[in-house]
Amino acid sequence: MNEEIDPAVFTDLLTSLRRDASEHLRARGEAIRDVQDARNDPAGADDEHDPEGATLSDEWSRLEGLRRAASAEIDEIDDALRRLGDGTFGVCESCGRDIPVGRLLVRPTATLCVPCAEGRR
Numbered sequence: 001m002n003e004e005i006d007p008a009v010f011t012d013l014l015t016s017l018r019r020d021a022s023e024h025l026r027a028r029g030e031a032i033r034d035v036q037d038a039r040n041d042p043a044g045a046d047d048e049h050d051p052e053g054a055t056l057s058d059e060w061s062r063l064e065g066l067r068r069a070a071s072a073e074i075d076e077i078d079d080a081l082r083r084l085g086d087g088t089f090g091v092c093e094s095c096g097r098d099i100p101v102g103r104l105l106v107r108p109t110a111t112l113c114v115p116c117a118e119g120r121r
């Protein structure tokens with residue numbers, strides 16, 4: 001266990017990050033449904049032939065990418081919360097040294113210290 005870690009501080013931080021990520025996931029799911037509705041709407045079909053604008057298909061792929069990123073972020077946050085619970089939070093998964101608290105405050109889902117993340121150790 002990284003002795004400099006105050007689990008309460010990071011539980012709060014991760015919980016609030018998780019709330020934001022869940023909100024992003026929800027909003028993107030809704031945006032994707034809107035695009036699907038527009039695709040199914042005959043009145044909106046002309047958008048597909050507008051050479052100037054992004055097509056609905058492109059918009060859908062973009063939103064799907066964002067939705068997957070939000071989903072992956074939630075997985076990372078859940079993983080960090082689990083590590084807080086089992087006492088491995090803040091310990092580098094590669095070299096076993098403590099990850100500096102300053103790095104964790106910026107990136108609480110970090111699993112590697114900076115040298116390991118950059119491949120220098």
Ligand SMILES: [Zn+2]
Binds near residue numbers: 092093095097116117
């Ligand atoms: Zn390391």
